């Protein structure tokens with residue numbers, strides 16, 4: 167079977183594809199299960215957390231095999247995954263702030279920024295590599311937009327005005343994920359030939375960075391929200 | 404494995420088949436889960452919304468692979484999908500109006516129109532392309548029938564007489580889906596060689612249009628009904 171060949175000793179990128187796929191699957195089961203453990207309005211948050219890792223799990227199985235067979239980056243699958251999961255992460259953000267007054271305009275703003283970030287990133291990686299620095303810069307505008315919302319914009323203000331230290335703590339934690347966790351991706355992107363880190367890191371480190379980033383961000387984001395939801399549900403019961 | 408070939412850089416139709424399949428799967432999990440969150444009579448609505456995306460998810464996996472292997476339109480699979488899902492969307496319409504007095508005759512009228520629309524459309528696309536304009540016109544009669552029901556006919560009147568602004572709002576939103584979202588399909592159809600948009604758009608844009616239309620309509624329709632169901636269930640709980 168073609169599966170047997172897929173892990174070779176020393177193929178660290180392959181390792182992370184493999185670990186990623188199983189970690190996403192396990193996280194999915196965990197988050198879906200928690201929908202029955204948390205109180206009312208937190209259920210949707212846990213459900214969306216599970217949908218994010220579920221979508222990623224399926225894509226990781228495909229990406230793992232793509233990598234095993236071709237030894238090249240599954241760029242298309244990667245961006246197909248992100249185009250679904252990053253907007254869902256914006257939904258996560260919105261859902262936990264809805265109760266303290268977040269409007270849909272916040273959600274659309276975040277989704278707009280993430281689409282800008284991803285579409286420009288894809289063009290830079292796959293369509294117009296010669297101008298990958300230009301596209302990376304455009305993409306970074308979207309990234310900075312999300313970062314701004316999470317740290318200083320209306321999302322942060324809503325949390326600060328909520329008088330709810332748990333909620334504020336969760337928004338702060340998510341802000342750190344967006345700052346430190348998401349920064350892993352542009353660093354990986356800079357290893358593209360011609361990029362700022364070209365030569366410093368092997369080309370295949372791109373996928374290593376992206377895989378580590380995905381595991382931290384998709385699962386970590388969900389766990390932060392899970393911790394918030396559980397602490398809130400305790401209060402009620 | 405045959406999968407590897409399926410996504411090539413720049414194959415945007417392939418992208419939308421791929422994104423469509425995962426989006427439909429995730430939406431299915433979401434809608435099925437919501438059957439446990441909404442109140443009594445709304446459960447069937449969420450279940451049907453999930454069945455629509457479930458049927459579509461399976462067909463999208465097949466269509467995705469068909470496209471990847473042949474590079475041609477999976478016309479048969481497309482109409483097989485629609486012949487199941489469009490009548491189920493009529494059921495959705497009927498279900499939310501049942502409580503305010505919709506009779507089965509409304510349901511059968513809508514189903515009749517949609518079968519006329521789809522059978523004529525299939526003949527025009529696959530059996531008798533030489534007369535695709537004639538068949539498209541016949542198909543449009545069915546489409547206009549549904550449109551009329553949603554905007555001016557008994558469906559709209561029932562909602563208006565219900566004195567229920569939320570229900571009326573949902574019926575209006577679904578009306579917009581049928582008007583603007585469903586119009587994507589005949590536009591795609593007109594890109595068929597010999598059609599009104601032939602030459603203006605590349606032939607493969609047919610599938611691009613259909614894929615975007617399906618994602619908007621199948622998931623969007625369900626989300627409108629979900630929003631209605633949740634707002635109604637809050638009231639009760």
Ligand SMILES: CC1=C(/C=C/C(C)=C/C=C/C(C)=C/C=O)C(C)(C)CCC1
Nearest residue numbers: 287302305306309348351352355383384
């Ligand atoms: C800024 C920037 C990028 C940012 C990508 C990010 C931030 C992706 C986040 C993905 C997540 C959070 C997925 C996990 O679910 C790109 C596209 C690499 C292109 C270079 C510039």
Ligand SMILES: CC1=C(/C=C/C(C)=C/C=C/C(C)=C/C=O)C(C)(C)CCC1
Nearest residue numbers: 488524539542543546585588589592621
């Ligand atoms: C009017 C018209 C058409 C309309 C198709 C429609 C309106 C399909 C809707 C499908 C949906 C809503 C599926 C989503 O679940 C055809 C057949 C392309 C043929 C040309 C004329």
